[in-house]
Amino acid sequence: xxxxxxxxxxxxxxxxxxxxxxxxxxxxxxxxxxxxxxxxxxxxxxxxxxxxxxxxxxxxxxxxxxxxxxxxxxxxxxxxxxxxxxxxxxxxxxxxxxxxxxxxxxxxxxxxxxxxxxxxxxxxxxxxxxxxxxxxxxxxxxxxxxxxxxxxxxxxxxxxxxxxxxxxxxxxxxxxxxxxxxxxxx
Numbered sequence: 001x002x003x004x005x006x007x008x009x010x011x012x013x014x015x016x017x018x019x020x021x022x023x024x025x026x027x028x029x030x031x032x033x034x035x036x037x038x039x040x041x042x043x044x045x046x047x048x049x050x051x052x053x054x055x056x057x058x059x060x061x062x063x064x065x066x067x068x069x070x071x072x073x074x075x076x077x078x079x080x081x082x083x084x085x086x087x088x089x090x091x092x093x094x095x096x097x098x099x100x101x102x103x104x105x106x107x108x109x110x111x112x113x114x115x116x117x118x119x120x121x122x123x124x125x126x127x128x129x130x131x132x133x134x135x136x137x138x139x140x141x142x143x144x145x146x147x148x149x150x151x152x153x154x155x156x157x158x159x160x161x162x163x164x165x166x167x168x169x170x171x172x173x174x175x176x177x178x179x180x181x182x183x184x185x186x
Contacts, residue, residue, distance in 0.1 A: 001112060001113040001117060001118060001119065001120060002118065002119045002120070002138045002139070003131055003136045003137050004050070004119065004120070004137065004138055004139040004140070004141070005121075005122050005128055005137060005139070005141060006043065006047075006141045007123065007141070007142055008025055008142070008145055008177075009144055010028075010144070010145055010148060010152065011144050011145065012148045012149060012150065013154055013155055013156065014149045014152030014153055014154055014155070015154070016062075016153040017149060017152045018151060020062060022062070024145065024149065028146055028147040029146045029175040029176040029177050030174065030176050031175070033173075033174035035173065035174055035175060036174075038173055038174070041143055041173055041177060041179060042141070042171075042179065043074070046121075046141065047075060047076065047078065047121070049119055050078060050120065051078065051118055051119055051120075052078060052080070052112055053075060053081070053122075054080075054081045054121070054122050054123070054127060054131075055122075055123040055124045056084075056127035057082060057083065057086065057087055058125075059082075059123050059124030059125075059127070060084075060090065060094060060124075064093055064094045075097075078121070079099075079117070080097060080099070081098070081101045081108065082100050082101065083101055083102070083124075083127055083130075084100055084101075084102060085102055087100060105130060105134055106134060106136075122136075122137060125153055125154070125155055125157075128155065129156065129157045132156075132159060133159060133160055138183065138184055139181065139182070139183050139184065140165070140181070140182050140184060141180070142179070143177050143178070143179040144178045144179070146176040146177065146178075163185070163186060165182035165183070165185070167182065167183040168180065168181070169181045
């Protein structure tokens with residue numbers, strides 16, 4: 001099964017402030033830029049390519065705190081599995097949208113693959129790091145916001161060994177965000 005990442009970071013590689021804030025994503029860059037058909041920076045096309053999503057508990061809690069309506073829900077009817085060693089139940093406003101999982105990630109990926117799933121969207125810093133450690137990430141798309149936070153929650157952490165990235169592509173958007181895409185090679 002293909003496992004890929006589609007995430008935004010600050011220019012210096014943080015996915016959130018120390019307290020988990022991501023408001024800077026909505027205030028960074030050229031707010032007056034005419035984005036045309038690139039307003040979502042490829043997210044709709046990406047989400048249409050996945051058939052399931054695996055996210056971490058903190059990521060789910062951040063989304064839950066937004067209290068999104070059905071019209072605002074960005075994941076459509078994509079199956080979402082939330083990893084947590086501390087929660088067995090999702091918050092009330094997420095119960096019908098996600099399922100909780102605790103256990104081995106290789107077993108989860110194998111189970112999903114045996115059920116016919118072909119492409120998983122991996123989201124959340126700790127979850128992405130865990131999938132990288134297990135050499136399960138095939139592709140990374142990282143959109144860099146034009147802001148330097150100086151500190152925060154980093155996208156990447158220690159790895160067992162260097163991870164080679166190849167087949168680079170990049171796109172600059174009118175709002176000064178830059179998106180890079182790589183295939184991972186272990």
